[in-house]
Amino acid sequence: MASSRIEVQGLSKSFARRGEARLPVLQSIDLQVEPGEFVCLLGPSGCGKSTFLSIVGGFETADAGSVSIDGAPVTGPDPRRILVFQEYGIFPWLSVEENLGFGLQSLVPAERARRVAHWVEAVGLGGFEKALPAALSGGMRQRVALARALAVEPEVLLMDEPLGALDSLTRQAMRAEVARLWRRLKPTVVFVTHDVDEAVLLADRVVVMSARPGRIVEIVPVAIPHPRRFGEPDYVTVKRRLYRLLGLSDEV
């Protein structure tokens, strides 16, 4: 039997509070993600999406339940699964190329330089190799973060609202960039967002979560071929369904 890439079973998590009962944030989450699949976690703020990614990434431990990747239980952070954050997380003291090469230190210098040069091109940062992150726009910084993660060829990419800090025009462009890179490299992606359009544009399946404590409300498959376009009938159908599941009206 072929196992899933990510296998989450009965995952629960709560946080201790001073002088109060523990705050439950995640409640019995079951989820399987197949190799090369793009899964979006969609839900209101505070529904535990980020905590979920942290646990899958090995940065936090669950109270109950299990997470395994390729059949091996997750016990800590690992370069085979890279977390990409909203607030960048690229190192501001390193240049673009030093950031891109950060996860490649075990390679011989020539091979490392080749890989760095490849990723500089792949995310369109030619000419900015020596620039420090402070000199880059938000979109460019996030492309560095994305390329730094992809450069180590991770099996799993965990993205925590990676486009959340960008203005809406840059955000559109970066969505296309994420979709393009994913189609080319086919990593397994778990992508946290609270933007319905983002989920419909990118995901193979959308995991709709409830408000705290986060539970899975429904898993919605998005069987629309890429590249996807706003406003097509299938697109609108899925989007309406997600709105309904989130308890939102599609009228303003």
Add this chain to the structure above:
Amino acid sequence: MKRGERILLPLAFAGALLLLWSQWAKGGGGGVTDFPTPAETLRGFQHLLGTPPGEPAPLLLKHVVASLFRTTFGFLFAALLGIPLGLLLGMSARAHAALNWLVQFLRPISPIALIPISIMVFRGDDLRAVFLIFYAAFFPIAITTAAAASSVPPVYVRAGRNFGLKGLALVRQVIVPAALPQIVTSLRVAAGISWLVVVAAEMLGVQGGLGWLIIDARYQGARTDLIVGTILIIGVLGLGIDLLLRRLERHPRVSWSRHEHG
């Protein structure tokens, strides 16, 4: 401001100050009698720079070297011990719990108060001064480093761990570079304090050095020209030390933080 003004304004002000000084020192100031005029101070300089008979080098050189040598070593020991201890205090809650009370207790004790102890405990004037400078420079470095290390944004630590770093590699590649701008600022502050303390130590019991030279000039018939000359040299050297460390602040591994939030 125009470039010309940038050069002319300080020169003009220096000229005015010199004029004021010469008028005031000639006995024009209320009750001031012994303060040397600029011309007398210049002669004092010449005396300090001159080589006395039977000596191999100018009188001044020996004392400048003594003060700089003591400052350098006291400061280097403080940095060499203060930075690692600061990193430990900043990263380990256990180390913080065990040691922070001691650091906080020792920190406000003026190194001047320790001069008699240093003289009684240590043999040799250099060692005595080096200990006092070490004491004065150590705490600002250790405490600033601890604060910087403990406030490294968790997102950088996570990213470092995610790419497989742990232990010393994580400290060397993430904590230290992230804290470096603040560490270097603390080094600059500590170097300034070191220079203040070496002069005080040499005036209060440690033999030789620029501070001692001031006391010596006073006992040699109240040579105020030599005193003021030495004070000016102390100022110029202090400025030099600060400029040296300012260059460190402009290094790209240090200056990145100034662009980061601007």
